[in-house]
Amino acid sequence: MAQDTYTEFANTGLGRRVTKALGLPQPAKLRRYRPNAPLVEGPVVVVGDGEASDTLAAQLVSWGLDVRRHVGPKEKLAAVVAVFDTISTPADLSDTVLALGGLLKQLLPSARVITVFRDPTGTEDPAIRAARKGVEGLTRSTAHEMRAGGTANGLVLSEDLDVAAPSVAGGLRFLLSGRSAFVSGQFLTVSSVNGALPEDWSAPLQNQVAVVTGAARGIGAAIAKVLHRDGARVILVDVPAAGEQLAAVANQVGGTALQLDITAEDAGERILEHAQQHYGRLDIVVHNAGITRDKLLANMDASRWDSVIAVNIESQLRMNRAFLSSELFNRTEDSVGPRIVSLASTSGIAGNRGQTNYAASKAGVIGMVSAASAQLEARHGTINAVAPGFIETEMTAKMPMATREVARRLNSLNQGGRPEDVAETVAYLTSPAAAGTSGLTLRVCGQNLIGA
Numbered sequence: 001m002a003q004d005t006y007t008e009f010a011n012t013g014l015g016r017r018v019t020k021a022l023g024l025p026q027p028a029k030l031r032r033y034r035p036n037a038p039l040v041e042g043p044v045v046v047v048g049d050g051e052a053s054d055t056l057a058a059q060l061v062s063w064g065l066d067v068r069r070h071v072g073p074k075e076k077l078a079a080v081v082a083v084f085d086t087i088s089t090p091a092d093l094s095d096t097v098l099a100l101g102g103l104l105k106q107l108l109p110s111a112r113v114i115t116v117f118r119d120p121t122g123t124e125d126p127a128i129r130a131a132r133k134g135v136e137g138l139t140r141s142t143a144h145e146m147r148a149g150g151t152a153n154g155l156v157l158s159e160d161l162d163v164a165a166p167s168v169a170g171g172l173r174f175l176l177s178g179r180s181a182f183v184s185g186q187f188l189t190v191s192s193v194n195g196a197l198p199e200d201w202s203a204p205l206q207n208q209v210a211v212v213t214g215a216a217r218g219i220g221a222a223i224a225k226v227l228h229r230d231g232a233r234v235i236l237v238d239v240p241a242a243g244e245q246l247a248a249v250a251n252q253v254g255g256t257a258l259q260l261d262i263t264a265e266d267a268g269e270r271i272l273e274h275a276q277q278h279y280g281r282l283d284i285v286v287h288n289a290g291i292t293r294d295k296l297l298a299n300m301d302a303s304r305w306d307s308v309i310a311v312n313i314e315s316q317l318r319m320n321r322a323f324l325s326s327e328l329f330n331r332t333e334d335s336v337g338p339r340i341v342s343l344a345s346t347s348g349i350a351g352n353r354g355q356t357n358y359a360a361s362k363a364g365v366i367g368m369v370s371a372a373s374a375q376l377e378a379r380h381g382t383i384n385a386v387a388p389g390f391i392e393t394e395m396t397a398k399m400p401m402a403t404r405e406v407a408r409r410l411n412s413l414n415q416g417g418r419p420e421d422v423a424e425t426v427a428y429l430t431s432p433a434a435a436g437t438s439g440l441t442l443r444v445c446g447q448n449l450i451g452a
């Protein structure tokens, strides 16, 4: 992994003084998942009118948090939840927005701002939709204004969703926690009441069996580790050439290795066979394996184009057909059904010079998950994508130094993400608490300035 020596320096006493004096970016040390750490370390303020804010405040209290509706001017705060449940025109935003604004200077490092509002597409009323879209705009701008590793994100509820639904609590908890350290300026949509809150928040994937492709290194290895940490048993897939590395990661997580090229016609069936033989079940599929073969379109050749499409999207479509037609991945006895999470990329959203093939494949992933969500819903399951921005991996370590340095600073957190940041979001989407979210592409990019 590339060393981000600048961030290390900027977090020393001298570094803080120098970067401040010179007006340089000041990447903070982010609050990430730590075993047994509190969900947030300080008071959480809930602002906004309506029953929804009372319901959410009660939920936060039930987790033992120090929840306030009002605070003194000197108090330091870990998070602000701003609830916009009853807005019917943009003029209705101001009370809650100004209450939020008045608290921003009191935020602790790695604080969280979470806006909660109804899905703009859930209404045909121009004033109501304008107000809801307004919350999106103000949330993104707040994310740009956050300091010291703080983030701002939106929790978007579908029109008639009960605010007390477990899936709403699940989303709120993820956004408050250290698991979402590198997620900023994003919107987590909760569209169904499905879901169950785990009895043990430190092992939400207990009894689940997961398969992770491309698990020998990088983001895939991090995903395998986080799923294992969260209680899942993991099948790790990678190409035979990566067999030794794959076995090493499999040993670390007490999982089983399956050497397999995912472009094989029968890749899905091979995974199902392995799952049946070793575990007798398969609950979670993470399509992580991916390749780049960058070339300007003017110089593109068939092998570069075809291989990227074959690995990054065609293989997933084929494997999903196998999974969805199998009994193993189609359990109806459980209230929480099967999960698929696929790796997209911010290139698939914004495009990137030299990456027509890669962007086509990753935009394809985004299309696939939005369309397949209905198929999964029929099985009480979900399918979502995660789109990483700049992540510190072997892939990005190979970039020329100047390009890498620019790329990793061009986001609101002024630093690259870590493989485990992507893994945390993947793990959240596979958890029972996330059963209300499907068809979504969630970016893990520190609010990358490039792209939507």
Ligand code: NAI
Pocket: 213, 214, 215, 216, 217, 218, 219, 220, 237, 238, 239, 242, 260, 261, 262, 263, 288, 289, 290, 291, 311, 343, 344, 345, 346, 387, 388, 389, 390, 391, 392, 393, 394, 395, 396
């Ligand atoms: P990586 O190149 O370090 O690891 C990918 C793994 O997939 C390798 O172990 C490789 O052997 C395996 N793989 C490739 N083709 C395969 C095949 N046909 N069958 C089985 N396994 C195969 O990549 P990294 O950085 O960990 O990326 C993981 C995923 O995240 C990819 O889908 C990538 O496109 C995506 N991503 C990565 C970003 C980054 O900044 N590193 C940014 C955006 C997306």
